[in-house]
Amino acid sequence: MSEGKRRTAGRPASGKGSGGHSQSLVRGLNLLERLAGNPGGLALSEIAEQADLAPSTTHRLLQALQSQGFITQDNELGLWKIDVKTFRIGNSFLEARDFVAASRPFLRRLTAQTGETANLGVRDGSTAVFLAQSESPQMMRMITRLGSRAPLHASGVGKALMAWLPDDELERVLDERGLARVTVNTLHDPVTLRESLAEIRRQGYACDREEHAIGLQCVAACIHDEQGTPLAAISVSGPKARIPEERLSELGEQIREAAEEITARLGGRIPAADELPA
Secondary structure: OOHHHHHHHOOOOOOHHHHHHHHHHHHHHHHHHHHHOOOOOEOHHHHHHHHOOOHHHHHHHHHHHHHOOOEEEOOOOOOEEEOHHHHHHHHHHHHHOHHHHHHHHHHHHHHHHHOOEEEEEEEEOOEEEEEEEEOOOOOOOOOOOOOOEEEHHHOHHHHHHHOOOOHHHHHHHHHHHOOOOOOOOOOOOHHHHHHHHHHHHHHOOEEEEOOOOOOEEEEEEEEEOOOOOEEEEEEEEEEOOOOOHHHHHHHHHHHHHHHHHHHHHOOOOOOOOOOOOO
């Protein structure tokens, strides 16, 4: 086999062509991620501005994604949105992670017990991402769009996950994101936050006292893997009128017990309050 044929049959030769393809792929995925974060859709000009691309380049990439069924364009408004294939790919992540399926019955049970919305979230860098939900039957209820994010330090799920991070990982999160105030109640001082995280480890659950949204209270607890590392967290959230301060400890015990049951079902291990994973 000649040198040219061997190169064709094996790994692609480096060069402008392959680099261009890689750049287009990265740009296309970037556009897809931006559309996924805006379920109502975005206009071409908005997408181009957010991605810092020329409108002509943006339109070419959008057409390529559309031809493969990843996105669609609203004929009436002209807005670009994610399409069903993107949903199927995203849903495959949930199906592959056993803790999502294992948690769903507990979310439904918590909603039945408390009358409030129950959520499941995971950590992604310095944010919590919500993956599953059991909605409250109440007319006034807390609803979180699946896939939406919240800062770790300003959410119940986020603080429940953050409490069990090793010190070096916690420092990386703080350096990356800081402690920006989301509401006037957000914990924005590192010393106060660390004291709160120690309390979360001692009592087994975290409280969000209008720290992410005024008028909303939340209680959350961490699910651990076999190493004791934070795997996910579940929460119960609702209006402060129905979840006043005196109800937080009651809900905390319920959410802690549910998280412990899920951890046990997955073969996980709950660390001691003074033990952090390496």
